[in-house]
Amino acid sequence: MPETLKSNIVPILKENIDAIQLVVSYPTVPLTVDCVIFGFDENSLKVLLIKSDLAQFYGKLSLLGDKVNANEDLDTAANRILLERTGMKQVYLEQVHTFSQPNRHPGGRVVTSVYASLLNIQDHSLEITDNELNWHPIHLLKEMAFDHKEILDCCYAWLQKRIQEHPLALNLLPEKFSLRQLQHVYEAILDTKLDRRNFRKKFASMGLLIDTHEMEVNVTHRPGKLYSFDYAQYQLRKKNGVGIDF
Amino acid sequence: MPETLKSNIVPILKENIDAIQLVVSYPTVPLTVDCVIFGFDENSLKVLLIKSDLAQFYGKLSLLGDKVNANEDLDTAANRILLERTGMKQVYLEQVHTFSQPNRHPGGRVVTSVYASLLNIQDHSLEITDNELNWHPIHLLKEMAFDHKEILDCCYAWLQKRIQEHPLALNLLPEKFSLRQLQHVYEAILDTKLDRRNFRKKFASMGLLIDTHEMEVNVTHRPGKLYSFDYAQYQLRKKNGVGIDF
DNA sequence: GCAAAAGTGTTGTCCTTACACCCATGC
DNA sequence: GCATGGGTGTAAGGACAACACTTTTGC
Numbered sequence: 348m349p350e351t352l353k354s355n356i357v358p359i360l361k362e363n364i365d366a367i368q369l370v371v372s373y374p375t376v377p378l379t380v381d382c383v384i385f386g387f388d389e390n391s392l393k394v395l396l397i398k399s400d401l402a403q404f405y406g407k408l409s410l411l412g413d414k415v416n417a418n419e420d421l422d423t424a425a426n427r428i429l430l431e432r433t434g435m436k437q438v439y440l441e442q443v444h445t446f447s448q449p450n451r452h453p454g455g456r457v458v459t460s461v462y463a464s465l466l467n468i469q470d471h472s473l474e475i476t477d478n479e480l481n482w483h484p485i486h487l488l489k490e491m492a493f494d495h496k497e498i499l500d501c502c503y504a505w506l507q508k509r510i511q512e513h514p515l516a517l518n519l520l521p522e523k524f525s526l527r528q529l530q531h532v533y534e535a536i537l538d539t540k541l542d543r544r545n546f547r548k549k550f551a552s553m554g555l556l557i558d559t560h561e562m563e564v565n566v567t568h569r570p571g572k573l574y575s576f577d578y579a580q581y582q583l584r585k586k587n588g589v590g591i592d593f
Numbered sequence: 594m595p596e597t598l599k600s601n602i603v604p605i606l607k608e609n610i611d612a613i614q615l616v617v618s619y620p621t622v623p624l625t626v627d628c629v630i631f632g633f634d635e636n637s638l639k640v641l642l643i644k645s646d647l648a649q650f651y652g653k654l655s656l657l658g659d660k661v662n663a664n665e666d667l668d669t670a671a672n673r674i675l676l677e678r679t680g681m682k683q684v685y686l687e688q689v690h691t692f693s694q695p696n697r698h699p700g701g702r703v704v705t706s707v708y709a710s711l712l713n714i715q716d717h718s719l720e721i722t723d724n725e726l727n728w729h730p731i732h733l734l735k736e737m738a739f740d741h742k743e744i745l746d747c748c749y750a751w752l753q754k755r756i757q758e759h760p761l762a763l764n765l766l767p768e769k770f771s772l773r774q775l776q777h778v779y780e781a782i783l784d785t786k787l788d789r790r791n792f793r794k795k796f797a798s799m800g801l802l803i804d805t806h807e808m809e810v811n812v813t814h815r816p817g818k819l820y821s822f823d824y825a826q827y828q829l830r831k832k833n834g835v836g837i838d839f
Numbered sequence: 840g841c842a843a844a845a846g847t848g849t850t851g852t853c854c855t856t857a858c859a860c861c862c863a864t865g866c
Numbered sequence: 867g868c869a870t871g872g873g874t875g876t877a878a879g880g881a882c883a884a885c886a887c888t889t890t891t892g893c
Contacts, residue, residue, distance in 0.1 A: 361648070362648040363649075365647060365700075370703055374660060374662060375621035375624070376622065376624050377616055378620075400615075401608070402607075402611060415620070418695040420693040442690060444688060449665070454611075454613045454615050454617075455616040456664060457619070458624060511836055511837050511838060514839055526872085526873095533837065537835055542855095542858085543872090544873085544874070547874090548874095552854095566871085567864085567866075567869090567870070568869075569865085589757070590882085591757050591779070592757060593758050593760055773844070773845080788883070790885085794847095795881095798881095813843075813844095813893075814843040814890085815891045816844095817845055817846085818845085836855085
């Protein structure tokens, strides 16, 4: 090897060896991703669950989860799991929290990063239904496999908070929706009743709804206008509010 | 082995073996915790950093981090790291995000969960200063080791948001503080100027400050009243606001 | 007496809330 | 014609933003 090349390469290699030796000295843990997939249908908030594979949790419901592959980052893993389990892609996914209680899995220590996602049930019929994949009303869930009830509660609290500062709710609706549908989404998620006039005024004054000039069809009452959400306009406006409120 | 004992134990063992085999089949990754420790001093927001150990990052600043031990959960690891590095305990720590880019560490894949913490610099003099542990003004930081600048930016954004809905700022001050000190904390974190009268009115109307009937001493101007924060009162009040604001 | 910060009120604007009636459609 | 939800306005109260002067202390 020529001297000039040697003098350049050798220090780099040595540095890498130090770094590699350091990392090799670390304990390693099995890492998974679990997805909490919220949907909305028949005026109620639902979550997509499967039946657990494990005998310990026979009959119990479980979140969609899987191991993280070698050299796969968590965001990629979450999207992959969602695709594999439901066939859906291009879904809004956000990391919520990482759970690490050493005894949370009966097979030994497993650390899991949890992602939450919101889907429009109408536009995403379930084509894969392995492990009895299905939507479950969120308020009827009691026991679940692993610590998944705790995780779900955490994600539901996250959703309630997040939806008030980010237009996530619109992912739960078809592209064109009525104000009644929108209000029902908020009422289901926040678990409260909202005043119809104030709700409509609020959204009207935000200027983020586009009137499609279409009307609802096949409803058993007076049809309402259909709107779509102005994502472009939303992106343009930076939230720069400064307020202290606790 | 008596039959009765056998019939109880064997099925349990079989279930465990299935679960264990499943977990053993998962890839494992080295897991670390990094701590972003904010402090406040001389009217400026600071963060506690060390010099990196690795030759690749010679002279660069690094967050306080370490491997997660076997059977140690992340919260425990974060508290341990803070204790080992700074000698401090009983600190408010919150998980912010888990970073998992496969190439974020030159020694190979390392996943890190990041915790943020807020300390009062005055009450926590640094007794351990290994690796040149020191406070650094947050606005003067440029390059850092690993992806730590990106992590820091993420945590700073988290802090700005969090401080407006949670009285975190009070962790940055001594137990007794003046309204000027409190306002300076908010101004430093939010990187903005606030109206003094409105700020004082805001906190006065919240009813969460206790007048200690003491005054500042050793200041070069008219001394202000010292207050303490009414944590008990704060805990009693549930935030039940429902508002849509984006 | 000067510098530096403490302390204090009012006003206008905007946002939120509470509340009731007529209208369009399906059946 | 009846049931169901669509569509609309107003008034009161509360929160926030803008704004200036006097007081107290250290030096």
